[in-house]
Amino acid sequence: MGWATFHNRRTAQIEDGRLRVSVTQEGGHIAEILHKATGVSPLWVPPWPSIEPSTYSLAKHPEYGADAESKLLSGIMGHNLCLDLFGGPSPEEAAAGMTVHGEGSVQPYKIALTDRDITAACSLPAAQLEFERHIRLDGPRVLITETVENVSILDRPIAWTQHVTLGPPFLEKGSTQFRAPGTKGRTLGNSRDFEWPRGSRNEDLQVYTKEPSSGGFDTVLMDPHRDRAFFFAFSPKTKVLFGYVWNRSDFPWLGIWEENYNRKQPPWNGRTLTRGMEFGASPIPESRRKMIERNSLFGMPCYRWIPAKTKVTVDYFAFITTADSIPNSLEELQVHIPA
Numbered sequence: 001m002g003w004a005t006f007h008n009r010r011t012a013q014i015e016d017g018r019l020r021v022s023v024t025q026e027g028g029h030i031a032e033i034l035h036k037a038t039g040v041s042p043l044w045v046p047p048w049p050s051i052e053p054s055t056y057s058l059a060k061h062p063e064y065g066a067d068a069e070s071k072l073l074s075g076i077m078g079h080n081l082c083l084d085l086f087g088g089p090s091p092e093e094a095a096a097g098m099t100v101h102g103e104g105s106v107q108p109y110k111i112a113l114t115d116r117d118i119t120a121a122c123s124l125p126a127a128q129l130e131f132e133r134h135i136r137l138d139g140p141r142v143l144i145t146e147t148v149e150n151v152s153i154l155d156r157p158i159a160w161t162q163h164v165t166l167g168p169p170f171l172e173k174g175s176t177q178f179r180a181p182g183t184k185g186r187t188l189g190n191s192r193d194f195e196w197p198r199g200s201r202n203e204d205l206q207v208y209t210k211e212p213s214s215g216g217f218d219t220v221l222m223d224p225h226r227d228r229a230f231f232f233a234f235s236p237k238t239k240v241l242f243g244y245v246w247n248r249s250d251f252p253w254l255g256i257w258e259e260n261y262n263r264k265q266p267p268w269n270g271r272t273l274t275r276g277m278e279f280g281a282s283p284i285p286e287s288r289r290k291m292i293e294r295n296s297l298f299g300m301p302c303y304r305w306i307p308a309k310t311k312v313t314v315d316y317f318a319f320i321t322t323a324d325s326i327p328n329s330l331e332e333l334q335v336h337i338p339a
Helices: 070-075 091-095 288-294
Strands: 002-006 009-015 019-024 030-035 079-084 110-113 117-124 129-138 141-150 156-166 177-179 182-187 192-195 205-207 215-222 228-235 240-247 253-260 273-280 304-306 310-322
Touching (some): 009 030, 009 110, 009 129, 019 117, 079 129, 141 156, 228 273, 304 310
Antiparallel strands (some): 110 117, 117 129, 129 141, 177 205
């Protein structure tokens, strides 16, 4: 454990004989979950140079674009937190300096390290929230506890999403497999509804087969009859099995975002392949105003309330191991990841 440089970023690292986890000091991104035996970390590292968000300025860094997302994109990696916004700010918020996905993705974090633990905390002054994430290694699992405290005297409706993004070489067209216990879904853009799994004969299974010119965002409601939700991702080539497991009541939505060499503007420049598996309290990336106006989708809320002067805590875990195939259920996963 200790401090290291990861793709030009100052990161805190914990590791044991199986795994290494790297967390950026600025933005608090979980940048790496490395399976040492295979040398694979499924988490996305952008193809452009990464800088500390505190050093970003529009005048000095036009290579990251020129909008409310640019500061985030200058330092984004792997698993980033969306709090208290999931999506873009309103035009007025953007003009006032708010970034896409809120302050949690760009703020400096205070980090404490032990041999197997990382505690990363930050303040969100505009949202009047305090955030803390505790990470601990546990065999093939990475145990994560998050606490959000509303320090204001007002009840707050918030978005709270784990923006987990996967990339090559783990992510491979026509090969990488995904499984999640979804029910109904909606495609962003045309607002077309569908039953999960979309375009697959196998229950909960999707194979990553999108064409290079495609992309987009689907939101999927996790099965309300299950207490636990999850997504599994499996690479047949490397035999690496990766995923997250969480309480469905905490995060009832799974957003599936894809970029397939489609975005031509900087910093994307038509060279990025990635898939986001984004589980959270909100179904669709949109402004705070639109989120509240939408209110619900498929009968489920689109945001979460945090009462005044109150803390809310959630627990979930990531895992990474090797397997011969993708499991069908959490019960099958326990063969590889004991409870």
